[in-house]
Amino acid sequence: MSRDYGQYCGLARSLDVVGDRWNLLIVRQLLVAPARYRELQDGLPGIATNLLTDRLRDLETAGVLQRRLSTEGNATTYALTEWGAQLREPIEGLIRWSTPLMIRGAQGDDFRAEWLLLALPAVLAGHKPTRSATVGIDIDGDVIQLRSTRSGVVVSLPDGREFDASLRTDAQIALGLATGLLTLDDVAAQIDVEGDRTAVQAVFAR
Template structure:
């Protein structure tokens, strides 16, 4: 038995034995949108020590949660295994649960636009659209497409094409709309919409006035 194990024959305890260490689930969050290089993980995670990151990556790889792959331009990237990708549901549930913790605002906390790719599907869970509707979102120089279709919400970071309607906003505005914490009118006073504003209201309905 590992010294770090809870030593309990319980699914939750064994899951925490595997991904419960500090930074482990945040590494999984980083990889949910797609593979990343080691240097990209260091930059995105911010406060993690490089030796700690290397240790967490080894541990997650040994457990079968992540794997190393050859990147398109050469070099090694880290990616979730199919089993590791199943953590999306648990992470999205925690993101949804965290809404009361987020209403106080960002303060001095760091933020990476890439994290919206995980947060938005979680906050918009259960929302569908037929026919599908797409909204481009630009935050801090990062572009992504939020698509709502009959299967629910999906986010693509740096897509091959851009939708006709694009929202340019700070992360607090995008998250506030998705969580229903602010109204469309409040969002538009602090953001820009290029295209059809009705798309914004269909995809990110915001709070009722």
């Protein structure tokens, strides 16, 4: 059976390439960083080994990703091609669109803090911080760095900068603050802030 839609339509042809189950989540992982096979498997809880192998092969054949030798030993690393990396914009759009679906929380679903490296920039796009600040968000021991600048908020792993404040919370509240559905006052009893509270307010200001 043909796996394509057979339609001369940009959406249909895009879905021919990335519409299969797991494909966009593989791209999500590689938007965070190039990864080895085992790292991809760890970041995609629930995927079968043979299915991951098949999806990687299909995405490579389509030109979305490429294999290269890691600088550490002879391990193979998977990375997006320049064309594949252009999926960041539509994926960030889907993340923003998902906001009503995320309000109810994880409800037992798997969660990896690294997924916030893609989700937070998506929902913070267009924010105009009220001041420069660097804030660490600690979620179950994993720390994500948010740095407000004149042009917006930069989200990354900690890069050695000193934090103006640290916020300990869970993913649902962090996303709620980033989307503006929650304020610090709303969740005061559910978060732990160390340092300059106004720095946290600046990062999440809309």
